[in-house]
Amino acid sequence: MNPPPNLNRLARLYRWMEIASFGPWLWWCRCAFLREITGCRRALVLGEGDGRFAARLLRVNAQVEIDAVDASEAMLCALVRRAGPHAGRVAVHCGDIRLWEPAGPPYDLIVTHFFLDFLTGEEVQALAVKLHKAVTPSSMWVVSEFAVPEGWFGRLAARPVVGxxxxxxxxxxxxxVRTLPDHLAALQSSGFRLVKRRAWLRGLLVSELWST
Ligand SMILES: C[S@@+](CC[C@H](N)C(=O)[O-])C[C@H]1O[C@@H](n2cnc3c(N)ncnc32)[C@H](O)[C@@H]1O
Structure with a gap:
């Protein structure tokens, strides 16, 4: 198994790199299903990076408690800083998600924004199987990802951007990792069901709401 990528050096710059390259689109993508998850109580947020989404979730959902797993200590520090007065509702776990084992009561929410693309198809499959055992019968999984749509836009624009x-x-x-994993197949075959999907920028970005 390869070591996880090291994003420590990027933690402070990450937000500005994103805004310079994609403007507000990634943020819109992350927040696409925020309204649907305001009732969740126990969230597992994987590869959350600098914590902007976790901070928003904590603000709009006064009950939710978050377990955040990330391989980057600097990213987790940024997440706790951003959580501000709500930091007491966040537990951080620094480590490789491929080795991490869920513990405690089941989660009713999983969040992976622009994270599954850091794993291979086999790793996403193994992760989905592991997480399916750690959720309630009515849990939700919110996914944001890059995608390469069918057609000329996919071939001529999306594929080079993703590459x-x-x-x-x-x-x-x-x-x-160098190619997008087939997370749809992995989640479906692990027992998750796609409820809603939104595409952005002609399909280069997708937001998905999954359920158990
Ligand atoms: C591209 S960033 C995405 C950050 C954020 N979720 C977003 O929406 O932009 C990927 C994050 O996943 C973390 N990561 C990558 N591979 C990992 C692994 N195997 N285990 C745990 N965290 C990992 C990185 O440290 C980084 O914070």
Missing amino acids: GLYWAFGWLTGLT
Whole structure:
């Protein structure tokens, strides 16, 4: 197993890199199903990065408690800082999600924004199987991802953009994955059901709401 990528050096810059490259689109993508998850009580947030989404979730949902797992200590520090007065409702776990084992009561929410694309198809499959054992019968999983749609836009625009992102993250963080995993197949075959899907930027970005 390759070591996880190291995003520590990017933690402070990450937000500005995102805004410079994609403007507000990634943020809109993350928040697409915020209204649907305001009733959740126990959330598992994977690869959350600098914590902007976790901070928003804590603000709009006064009951939710979050377990955040990320391989980057600097990202987790940023997350706790951003949680501000709500930091008491966040437990952080620094480690590789491929080795981490869920413990405690089941989760009613899983969040993975722009994270599954850091794993191979086999790793996403193993993760989905593991998480299915750690959720309630009515849990939700919110996914944001890059995608390569069918057609000329996919071939001529989306594929080079995704390839460029993999090259850049490979160079900056040591990420060895180079292709998008088929997370749809992995989640479906692990017992999750796709409830809603929104596409952005002609399908380059997708937001999905899954259920158990
Ligand atoms: C591209 S960033 C995404 C951050 C954020 N979720 C977003 O919406 O932009 C990927 C995050 O996943 C973390 N990560 C990557 N591989 C990991 C692994 N195997 N285990 C745990 N965290 C990992 C990185 O440290 C980073 O914070």
